[in-house]
Amino acid sequence: MTIGFSPRAIIFCCALSTVGALAFLAHFAVAGTGTGSAAPGPAASQQPLLYESDTQVRPRAGAPEVPNVSALSWVVADADSGKVLAAHDAHRPLPPASTLKTLFALTVLPTLPRDTQHTVTEQELAGIGPGSSLVGVREGHTYRVADLWRGVFLNSGNDAVHVLAALNGGVDTTVRKMQAKARALGALDTHVVTPDGYDAPGQVSSAYDLAVFGRAGLHDPDFARYCATAESTFPGDGGSYEIANTNRLLTGADGVAAYPGLIGIKNGYTSGAGNTLVAAARHGARTLVVTVMNPQEGGGFAVYEEARSLLDWGFSAAERVTPVGSLLPDRPPVAGSGPTTVPRTKPAQEDGDGAGWPDPGALAGAVGVGAGALVLALRLKGGRSTRG
Incomplete structure (x- = not known):
C-alpha cells in the first residue's frame, strides 16, 4: 500500500x-x-546573582534593610552552611592586602609542625617589601613555628611570612601552592603574586574568595586559635615582648569597640588595597563570616564599623532572607579526590557551559x-x- x-x-x-x-x-x-x-x-537562580555589581539580597517578610556601607565590595555568609545572605559586587577583583594571609595560612599551616625550631637566615628575610608590617624576626635567632604564626596573625608580620614560606620550599613554591589551594576551594577570582598580600601588579582577590578562605580557616583548629588570639608574646634579643592583634574589632583598641562574639580572622591595609577585613562572629548556634573591602568613607577604621553593621544585620536577618548564593564549590569533587579538589565554575552565561543547559x-x-x-x-x- x-x-x-x-x-x-x-x-x-x-x-x-x-x-x-x-x-x-x-x-x-x-x-x-x-x-x-x-x-x-539553584545554579541558575542563586549563583549568578553574586556576579552582579550591585547589592544582592532576597528579603522575606520582616527582614531588616541591608545597611548602607561604602565598601567597594562585601559579603555576609553563614560560616556553617556556606550560604551567602547578602553581597555587594562579590566577585570584583581587588587587591587584598594582608587578608591574603588567610590563604597563606590555609596552604602552609598543615605542612609545618608547630613545635619545629628554626634559626632564621639573612636570605629568608630578603625581598620583604618596603613599609611592610613586621613582628621583629631577627637573623640568627631561633624561633618555634608557633611563634612565627602568632607573628603572622597578630602583627601581620611579613617577616614571619617570609620565614615560613622558606620553610615551605621558598616564596615561589609557596605562591604556586597558594594558587592551587585557592582553585581547590573554588576561589577563582584570586591571583597570587606575593605570599604576604603586599601590593604587586596583578595580585587580586575578591570579597567572595576571602570569605571562602575565612570560612575554611574556621574549620582548621590551629587557624581558628591563632586568628582569635588577642594578645601574646614574641621572642626577642633580650627576652620576649608583648604583641597585640591589629584587628581592632577583636581587641577593642584605638577607640573601636570590640564586637561581641567575635572570633577573629584577619585585617589588612596597603596603599593600593585600602583597608580590608575578614571577620567572623558567633551568636548562639550561628556563626557568620563577613568580608569588607576598601570602604570609601569614614577613615581608616571604617572597615570595622561597616563590618559591625553587616554582622548585626546578618544575625538579625539570617532567618528572614533567602540565600543569594553559596561559598561552596558548585560541582561535586571527582571520586577519590577529596572534598575540595574541583574548582567552582562560573555561571552558564559567562562561560557557556553551566548546569541545566x-x-x-x-x-x-x-x-x-x-x-x-x-x-x-x-x-x-x-x-x-x-x-x-
Whole structure:
C-alpha cells in the first residue's frame, strides 16, 4: 500500500519542528540566566546573582534593610552552611592586602609542625617589601613555628611570612601552592603574586574568595586559635615582648569597640588595597563570616564599623532572607579526590557551559534537521514525486 502526504502537510510539519526546536533553545537560554518566569534550579537562580555589581539580597517578610556601607565590595555568609545572605559586587577583583594571609595560612599551616625550631637566615628575610608590617624576626635567632604564626596573625608580620614560606620550599613554591589551594576551594577570582598580600601588579582577590578562605580557616583548629588570639608574646634579643592583634574589632583598641562574639580572622591595609577585613562572629548556634573591602568613607577604621553593621544585620536577618548564593564549590569533587579538589565554575552565561543547559550540538542539529526538511519539502512541492 502506498501512503502519500501532500506537500502542504510536509511543509507544515517541518516548519512546526523547526519552531519547536527554536523554542526549546530559547527556553534554556532564559533559564540559564536566572531571569525567566519558570522556577530555575539553584545554579541558575542563586549563583549568578553574586556576579552582579550591585547589592544582592532576597528579603522575606520582616527582614531588616541591608545597611548602607561604602565598601567597594562585601559579603555576609553563614560560616556553617556556606550560604551567602547578602553581597555587594562579590566577585570584583581587588587587591587584598594582608587578608591574603588567610590563604597563606590555609596552604602552609598543615605542612609545618608547630613545635619545629628554626634559626632564621639573612636570605629568608630578603625581598620583604618596603613599609611592610613586621613582628621583629631577627637573623640568627631561633624561633618555634608557633611563634612565627602568632607573628603572622597578630602583627601581620611579613617577616614571619617570609620565614615560613622558606620553610615551605621558598616564596615561589609557596605562591604556586597558594594558587592551587585557592582553585581547590573554588576561589577563582584570586591571583597570587606575593605570599604576604603586599601590593604587586596583578595580585587580586575578591570579597567572595576571602570569605571562602575565612570560612575554611574556621574549620582548621590551629587557624581558628591563632586568628582569635588577642594578645601574646614574641621572642626577642633580650627576652620576649608583648604583641597585640591589629584587628581592632577583636581587641577593642584605638577607640573601636570590640564586637561581641567575635572570633577573629584577619585585617589588612596597603596603599593600593585600602583597608580590608575578614571577620567572623558567633551568636548562639550561628556563626557568620563577613568580608569588607576598601570602604570609601569614614577613615581608616571604617572597615570595622561597616563590618559591625553587616554582622548585626546578618544575625538579625539570617532567618528572614533567602540565600543569594553559596561559598561552596558548585560541582561535586571527582571520586577519590577529596572534598575540595574541583574548582567552582562560573555561571552558564559567562562561560557557556553551566548546569541545566542541553548540549549545544544537539540543539543545532535539531534546528538544522527541521530547516533541511523544510527545504526538501519546498523542492518536492515544485514537481518531484514522493513514494511511501
